[in-house]
Amino acid sequence: MQALKFLRPGRVAPFTKVTWPEPGEWLESDAPPELCRAGVHALLPDVLATWLSEELWRVELDGGEEVAPGIVVAPRGRLVARVEAWNDETAREFARACAEHVEGSPPGRAADCAADAAASAEGAAADYTATTVGYMAAHAAEATAPGGFAAERAWQSRWLAERLGVARI
Amino acid sequence: MRELICQELVEVITDYLEDRMPPERRLLFEEHVAFCSWCRTYLDQMQDTIRASGSLKQDDLSPETRDALVDAFRNWNPDGV
Numbered sequence: 280m281q282a283l284k285f286l287r288p289g290r291v292a293p294f295t296k297v298t299w300p301e302p303g304e305w306l307e308s309d310a311p312p313e314l315c316r317a318g319v320h321a322l323l324p325d326v327l328a329t330w331l332s333e334e335l336w337r338v339e340l341d342g343g344e345e346v347a348p349g350i351v352v353a354p355r356g357r358l359v360a361r362v363e364a365w366n367d368e369t370a371r372e373f374a375r376a377c378a379e380h381v382e383g384s385p386p387g388r389a390a391d392c393a394a395d396a397a398a399s400a401e402g403a404a405a406d407y408t409a410t411t412v413g414y415m416a417a418h419a420a421e422a423t424a425p426g427g428f429a430a431e432r433a434w435q436s437r438w439l440a441e442r443l444g445v446a447r448i
Numbered sequence: 449m450r451e452l453i454c455q456e457l458v459e460v461i462t463d464y465l466e467d468r469m470p471p472e473r474r475l476l477f478e479e480h481v482a483f484c485s486w487c488r489t490y491l492d493q494m495q496d497t498i499r500a501s502g503s504l505k506q507d508d509l510s511p512e513t514r515d516a517l518v519d520a521f522r523n524w525n526p527d528g529v
Contacts, residue, residue, distance in 0.1 A: 293481075293482070294478055294481070296495065313471065314471040314474070314475065315471045315474035315475050315478060316467065316471060316474065329479055329482060329483075330479075330482050331482070331483075332482075347471075347475060350475075407482065407483055407484070407485050407488060408485070410482060410483040411483050411484075411485070413483075414483045
């Protein structure tokens with residue numbers, strides 16, 4: 280199956296620190312796939328906003344299974360191609376879009392979170408700083424209405440998938 | 449499931465590193481690290497420390513350092529404050 284993967288610079292996995300091999304070469308796990316424990320992990324477009332990192336790649340998974348919403352795990356996977364559209368410029372666009380989406384939030388915590396998002400948007404880059412803005416905006420949405428956090432994250436992920444051209448993988 | 453805050457992450461980081469955390473909790477942990485630069489740095493430092501100290505051999509320590517470590521453990525009181 281096709282999926283997406285955010286990596287640190289140099290194709291390094293953000294949590295395990297494993298360096299993925301060159302595109303086309305398989306990365307294999309020596310243990311049966313298990314969420315957050317073992318196996319090659321990747322994303323579906325629905326959850327992109329939560330996991331931003333410096334590099335975004337299209338990946339191919341052999342025997343992948345969705346084990347949590349938007350998260351797929353497989354015994355092996357390989358990089359197909361880097362998504363060049365994900366860069367500092369589009370990251371800032373994303374951050375601005377997140378902040379604008381919660382502009383005009385009601386006074387109190389919602390407005391405070393929205394203001395934080397707006398204040399941080401211009402400094403966002405293609406790393407955790409962009410996802411932090413999305414996180415603040417999602418909190419503004421949650422403070423506005425229960426369930427707003429998840430709804431905002433879903434909107435942000437759709438925005439990213441469309442903008443980066445990875446809505447259909 | 450509610451989100452993790454930084455203080456909680458610091459309290460459970462050993463469970464994470466020793467793989468003693470259920471998958472749902474690990475997911476929350478990693479979600480937090482994905483957006484929190486402080487916790488990301490903290491996790492990186494812990495992983496680096498474990499890697500570095502895991503490769504130390506007894507002979508790598510100077511006699512002074514070894515004595516200081518032994519003293520520290522000798523005087524350690526787990527029930528103390």
